[in-house]
Amino acid sequence: MTSEGPSAGPGTRGAASGETAPAFDTSVAHVARVYDYWLGGKDNFAADRAAGDQAIAAYPDIVFSVRANRAFLARAVRYLAAEAGIRQFLDIGTGIPTANNTHEVAQDVAPPSRIVYVDNDPVVLAHARALLTSMPEGSTSCIDADLRDADTILRQAAAALDFAKPIAVLLMVILQHLDDDDDPYAVVASLMAAVPSGSYLAMTHPASDIAAEEMREMAQRLNKLMAEKVTFRGRAEVTRFFDGLELVEPGMVRVQEWRPNTEAEATSPAALWCGVARKP
């Protein structure tokens, strides 16, 4: 079945609730659609393609980087479902659906898996509700919330997930949209404080210290063209997100190095740090 959080639905966000239609603008590049463009999807518009091309010109390997991120997502979710026995997933920053979405990988291992997708964009949410449909044994649901508002996410996720049992929190290429003023470490800490021992955090984060010059140039270009700004971080800064958690092997590594399935996965260019960690 597919269920929804208690107040999930279009037009329910903050002050814009009620009869006002959600606001969106395809004349400005949007992160989910730029990402879709890099992945070779068809849900993007001229402004997204222009911004995407600007980024590619600065860092051509971004098209491999986004694929390496998806490949890591699939490997991490399979590990969590098959080896760690996780049956509940909180996937924050869903993006436009593509191949190997979280629930597909998790329910391939364990059909009763329950997945809550979180995004703050009305069009992404519409896609998620229409296309990310669960197997009958499990559930998928969608929450309209911003990562900065962990309380809302946790409150609404409680309608679909049992917070007395382990939950895997997935933060795939999303923390770069929180700058230091947003206190991303506090956000991650409050999410992980709400889940019980035996829960997991799986994360990828764009690196400021891999292909450093190209990545800096790409960040500058994206920040001029996209509404959502990016802050790339270095190895030590990303490692701090796992404070108090136990990283599983091989630890905090480049995304290609995390249990690759194939030679192609192991050698793909990508400027991303990643890790999977257990809450003790």
Add this chain to the structure above:
Amino acid sequence: MSTDEPRNPLPGDSILPEPSAGPGVLRLLLGTQLRRLRETAGITPEQAGYEIRASRSKISRMEHGRVGFKQRDVADLLTLYGVSDDLSRSGILSLALQANAQGWWSKYGDILPGWFEAYLGLEAAATLIRSFDLQFVHGLFQTQGYARAVTVLGHRSAPADEIDRRVSLRMKRQDLLQASNGPLVWSVMDEAALRRPVGGHQVMLKQLKHLVDVAALPRVTVQIVPFRRGGHAGAGGSFTVLRFGQPDLPDVAYIEQLTSALYLERRADVDQYLEVMNRLSAEALTPIGTIRFLKEVIRDT
């Protein structure tokens, strides 16, 4: 100029299928795709023709969807154009196969206008069908009674057996909702389609109940835009956007008119329809909200 050239050019980069040419739009899509690949590879039509032991004009006819495709020719061209990954190759080759095949609907040829026959070819090949319907329940979701009432409205003077066949064609189309490899169907409908009692009260009640059942199918999503939302992005009328699995094949926007249809595949045109479709999907009730709403409408009907 051949006789099947369109007489009146239509706005945008529209594809006009050749009348009664089977899955004509599929051939055109494939032809367009082959042209793009050839141009990207920097290969002239002469060189391409040489590769498949054919003339420059044969390549031109293929790229304009005027002739069928031999599997071997397409495979050789893909190799010449440097398309080596299996996913892209098999996608294009399977479309080439479908473009040559006679659709299940060919036996309805006498009642099918060429412009609609082409749509059936696309519908059968699509992996995702997104539609917006303003006045009527989507054709893939219609009950026999509702379909009959809609058909009679459009063909008042048609004999009974023709009406029967038109209705049976529509019912047969719905097989793709049950097919194991069928497309995802994501439909947004204006509340008007639920409130207009086509065929009378009993027919409409049955139709609304059927809609609740259809919406529960695993590969179907239904969203209603209720009147209370006020104006919406789809005021311009009904349309459909078809997506194909092959990564390089463009989406096609389909807009039905009284005596013909528009097929748009140029990115700048399709983007505008896709944007409106996205707005509508975000403005409409969620899929679960829609089921609740449908049940309310059934109580009122």
